[in-house]
Amino acid sequence: MKRTVTSHDIARLAGVSQPTVSRVLTGNDRVNPETRSRVLAAARELKYRPNGNARAMRTSRTGNVGIVVSRLTNPLYPEMLEAIGQRLTAHSLRMVMWNTDEINEKLALDAVYESLVDGVIMTTATDASSRLYETLRLNTPVVLINRSVERWACDQVTSDNLKGGALVARHFVEAGRKRIGLLGGPTSASTIRERQTGFRLQLDSMGAALLPEHCISVETFSYQQGYAAAKELLTRTRQPPDSLFCVNDILAIGAIDAARSLDLSIPDDLWIVGYDDIEQASWEAFDLTTVRQPLDAMTEQTIEFLLDRMDGHDGPPRYQSLPNELIVRGSTSS
Incomplete structure (x- = not known):
C-alpha cells in the first residue's frame, strides 16, 4: 500500500520545520511569502492531501460545494449565486457560502477545510486571493467564475x-x-x-x-x-x-x-x-x-468543469470566455 504523505515529508523536502508546514497548511499569516511558496510547492510535488479531507474525498462525497464571494452589495453576485445554487441543486449538491467581505480569508479557509467540501467555486478572485487559492487547491478542486487570475493553474470561466x-x-x-x-x-x-x-x-x-x-x-x-x-x-x-x-x-x-x-x-x-x-x-x-x-451559460460551464474535476479529471487547466451582448x-x- 502506498504510504500516506505527511507534513513531516513536506518539511523535509521544503527544508523547513514541521510546525512551519502546519502553519502554511492552515493559512496562518506568520509565514513569510518565500517560505509559504516553498512549502506549497513541496506539497504539490508530493501530492499531499490533508488526512481527514483526503480520506473523506477518496471514499465518499460530502455533497457540499463551497462558494467564495465578496461584494454582495452588488446585485450581480446574488444573481450569480442564485444561478449557481439552482444548478448545484439539480446535481443533488448543496451550496456553502463564505463572504470574504465579512470574514477574512483565513476564516474562509478554515471553514472550507473543516467542512469537507467536494469542490470550491471562487467568484471574486484577484491576485490578492493567492494565499487562499494556493491552500484551497491542496484540499479540493477549485474553479473560478466571472473573474480570472492568469497565473493560477485552475479551470476558469469568464465573459469576454x-x-x-x-x-x-x-x-x-x-x-x-x-x-x-x-x-x-x-x-x-x-x-x-x-x-x-x-x-x-x-x-x-x-x-x-x-x-x-x-x-x-x-x-x-x-x-x-x-x-x-x-x-x-x-x-x-x-x-x-x-x-x-x-x-x-x-x-x-x-x-x-x-x-x-x-x-x-x-x-x-x-x-x-x-x-x-x-x-x-x-x-x-x-x-x-x-x-x-451570459450568467446562465457561465454558471453551466463552471459546474461542468467542477463536476469533472470532482470525478478525478487531472488534465491541464481549461479557460472559457463567453461572448457578451450590448x-x-x-x-x-x-
Whole structure:
C-alpha cells in the first residue's frame, strides 16, 4: 500500500520545520511569502492531501460545494449565486457560502477545510486571493467564475470583458458622441481591467479621443461612489462628457442620479452605459443601456468543469470566455 504523505515529508523536502508546514497548511499569516511558496510547492510535488479531507474525498462525497464571494452589495453576485445554487441543486449538491467581505480569508479557509467540501467555486478572485487559492487547491478542486487570475493553474470561466468594453466604445462613436467619458475602478479585478482596456483600445482604433479630464475612477463599486464621482466629472470642466461608460451597473445607476441632480437630461444631454445587466438596469427609473453577461451559460460551464474535476479529471487547466451582448435601452436612445 502506498504510504500516506505527511507534513513531516513536506518539511523535509521544503527544508523547513514541521510546525512551519502546519502553519502554511492552515493559512496562518506568520509565514513569510518565500517560505509559504516553498512549502506549497513541496506539497504539490508530493501530492499531499490533508488526512481527514483526503480520506473523506477518496471514499465518499460530502455533497457540499463551497462558494467564495465578496461584494454582495452588488446585485450581480446574488444573481450569480442564485444561478449557481439552482444548478448545484439539480446535481443533488448543496451550496456553502463564505463572504470574504465579512470574514477574512483565513476564516474562509478554515471553514472550507473543516467542512469537507467536494469542490470550491471562487467568484471574486484577484491576485490578492493567492494565499487562499494556493491552500484551497491542496484540499479540493477549485474553479473560478466571472473573474480570472492568469497565473493560477485552475479551470476558469469568464465573459469576454475586453470585447464588452469595445462594444460600448463602438456604440458611442457610431452614434456621433464627441466628448466620451469613463467612470472606472480598481484594476485588481480582471473584469474591470479588461473592460477599460477594451473600451480604450476600441476608441483608439476608431480615432476617438478619451481626454484625461473626462475620466475618473472610484475606489469601491457602490451607488454612493458612482454618484459622487459622476457629479465631480460632470462639473469639473466647461465641456463635460456627452457620453459616459461606467464599468458596472451600480456605478451607472449612481451616475444617472448624479446627472439628474445637475438638471441634465438623459439621454438628451448625456448618454450613460453600464455593465452586467443587473435586474435594476431594466427598471423604468433607470432604463439603462448595459452589457449583459451570459450568467446562465457561465454558471453551466463552471459546474461542468467542477463536476469533472470532482470525478478525478487531472488534465491541464481549461479557460472559457463567453461572448457578451450590448443591451440598448433609454439611457442612450431618444
